[in-house]
Amino acid sequence: MGTSVWYNSLLQKDFMYWLEFDPDVLSYTTPAITIDCYSNGRHKSYAPDFQVVRHTKKQIIEVKPKKKVESDDYRRSHRILSDFYEETEWTLIVLTESEVQREPLLSNIKLLYRCARENFSINEYRDCLEVVRSQAPASFAEIGQALDDRHIRRNVLFKLLFHSLVEIDLKQAINAASTISAASENIDWRILFNG
Secondary structure (H helix, E strand, C coil): CCCCCCCCCHHHHHHHHHHHHCCCEEEEECCCCCEEEEECCEEEEECCCEEEEECCCEEEEEECCHHHHCCHHHHHHHHHHHHHHHCCCEEEEEECHHHHCCCCHHHHHHHHHHHHCCCCCHHHHHHHHHHHHHHCCEEHHHHHHHHHHCCCCHHHHHHHHHCCCEEECCCCCCCCCCEEEEECCCCCCHHHHHC
């Protein structure tokens, strides 16, 4: 998002990596807007973890430990929130650590994210894509060596991977033997300069 975002737990921080990586996400805020509701005649204020705007839908996302989600107190709160959001254009979703902290996906996304924030020139992107297209499918080590030979920084490749402009299996830990399979033919260059 190109801005600092607050979080209350490491689980929420991990989820933000997914949001940054997901090309369908247009924006997100945390904490989400506070809502006022009544339960058993008592007024309660509640601020869900995330408000996520996607291309085709709007979501309120709670990111909680599974143990908390399974508690009676949380189930009551969730029922109240579900009823509230049924009347709106927002969909309520609850995620636990089993969805958010899937490995090696999360570690791969974190690795790529560190490089995705760097800026490179259009020529660096084009040169890197040319190398990938001429070499792929090939191992990460082979592509890396070809980049080194042409004096292209490897972080350019990481940014292209982050934006899914170069393909690699993120369900496997990224290492020297990982196969880079292809580079996108049609590229919207704006995503590299805006994200």
